[in-house]
Amino acid sequence: MIAELEKVASEYGDAAGRVSKRIIICAGTGCVANGSLKVYAEFVKRIKDAGLDIVTELKAEGTGDDCNHPTLLQESSSAPIRLSKSGCQGFCQMGPLVTVEPEGIFYTKVKPEDVAEIVQTTLIDGKVVERLLYCDPVSGKQCTGTAEIPFYQRQSRTVLKSCGIIDPEDIREYIHNGGYAAAKRAYTEMTPEMVCEEMLYSGLRGRGGGGFPTGKKWELTRVQPGPKKYVICNGDEGDPGAFMDRSVMEGNPHSVIEGMMIAARAIGADEGYVYVRLEYPLAVARIRRAVADAEAIGVLGDNIFGSGQGFRVSVMEGAGAFVCGEETALIASIEGQRGMPMPKPPFPAQSGLWGKPTVINNVETLASVPIVIGKGAAEFRQRGTETSPGTKTFALTGHVANTGLIEVPFGTTLREVVYNIGGGITDDRGKVTGEGFKAVQIGGPSGGCLTEDHLDLPLDFDSLKGVGAMVGSGGLVVMNKQTCMVRIARFFMQFTQNESCGKCVLCREGTKQMLALLDDIMEGNGTEKTLETLERTARAVQKGSLCGLGKTAPNPILSTLKYFRAEYEAHVYQKRCPAGECKALSKPTIDPEKCKGCTLCAKKCPVGAITGELKKPHVINPDVCIKCGACAEACRFKAVSGV
């Protein structure tokens, strides 16, 4: 069977055209966690109760059941209302999100109790429920649609464009929006050489961390001899703090499959794997469904678009090992082995899965491919910078007002991302503060920390590398002044130490050693020697490890040592944690607001460090205090902190 895209698209268009309104409910992981499925169910009920006509699944005309209810509850002159689910829209923090089309009304934090009001006010009376609109915390303005919300306004959603709009479980909607046309073009109008050339010219660089030119990788694989080749989609996304690949797989799975098909065309592969981490059950389910639907409709399978070439895709779930994101380890894992990295060369392009030439690309890279082939490389290059064309998704998290999934052109500054899209720095209680910014950790455990001085740095592969950080997979963790950088370095060290596969001595033992050194520093046992040893060990691990995990594990330490050296020194020489986070180093203090001046603590203090008048706030003299904690134990008003 050869898929007839035009027919699918036009039938779908007819069915969709009969709908008067469409309500899109976000069903990404974040919104589901916040109860969006209950909101969905409530809509079904309330719309029916109101006697309105509802469609939850579009069927083509002629199948007899284009509305999934047998009879109309009342003679309604209006066309039916369509209820659909989408993938993550990026603003999970404000979820569950509900959009009403064609007006584009965007409701946030919708609860099942709000549904009846939306049905009455918006669907029946045609008005907006103001209290459910997003209110910009800076200007205090109520925003009706995403176009008015700063978080969305300043992004250029390209790869994520359809995520959060289309129904990820309906292949026809993807096709109706132009999906699989690029694959068709690649299979029917282009030769493999032409596909590789177009990709090379687009300048697309891998989004999985390394930034290797995709076209070059494909060309290297294309010229390998032999009839059997593979395409692997790397959906492992083990980086803590990153969830863009998850969102693409959940929100627009067909774009990933289409990218894989084009890669298969370019290199002559007939088999592919999608490797998804098992922590992402929804992504696994949506990708599986997408593969099955694409096969059913005749897009995937034998003789694709009449080209004579076939392509089959299998989905494999990971089993919880970060190192399996590394390409050679991932291949070992698909082969049923322990996921241990192998020395390169040979590169997967030469000898990959089962020793055959293999292209392995990241989810976002593959989802960008249909955009390049569909619109042409020249248009793709319009965005981004000369050496890093296109857009990049980032997972913006930490101490910013708006956390979420964003997409901006390469070359956008950190300031734009943190202050304009992210809405500014928050304190520990979540309030936006003026001067709280301390650092941004970018690129996950293999990345580095940036400071205030880098706020105007354009985000792209080369400028980040220049300052000892990297794009990595795109995690952006913003940290406020209350964050201790030594602790952050330790946090990443603990992660890589846990995840090291143990093959290389330097990675296995070095990470352990660095962890112990950081602990010494945080516990006040650090000396000048500790800092020296730490730096030396870090450089050694960088040099002596086989795979990227070990090679980049010291990055968080080296970059914090470089940009926040004073903070390490305060820990070592003054036995002080400037951010006040390291318990062992912090001295107990009395909160004057909470202190009732009962004098109990002063009586209990064995060294007489506490002074103060009755009924007035007491103070602890840090030079005398031995941190025994007796005061905190004595205080009935919880006024003492820091022990």
Place this chain on the structure above:
Amino acid sequence: MPQTLEKTTKRLRQFKKVCEILDKYERNPAKLIPILQLIQDEYRYLPEEVLTYIATSLELPPAKVYGVATFYAHFALEPKGKYVIRLCDGTACHVKKSIPILEALRERLALSDKIRTTPDMLFTVETVSCLGACGLAPVMVINDDVHGQMTPEQAVALIDEIAAKEGKK
């Protein structure tokens, strides 16, 4: 002896399911990981005798099967509780204070870094690095249900709720 007989039939029944899973993957050693995943879904962990049985069926050295089972964090060689609580300690969750939640959970259930499952086999508490819902940090998952923007109090309340439902205090 009736008791051993009972045990044997139970074992046989156990292996029947294992055989079905092995057959589903045509006893292909390359499918070892998906096979172990399905078996673990079935038993909630990987019993030692089952691992040996798999090795024989796939004609692999038992050390290889054991090696794979211990390499991946998802595989458990000891039984887990009915409710597996996975607290995210990824970057986003960590900066938003996931550790106090972990401490509160462990205190409530009398668990520690070493003892992760309650003696009544009701709860297992683990940490994971990122569940991909970082926008809602800190995040906790109980079996498959994701709970976002957790606080120590809310987390403990969820446990209390489950415990009450299960008839324990």
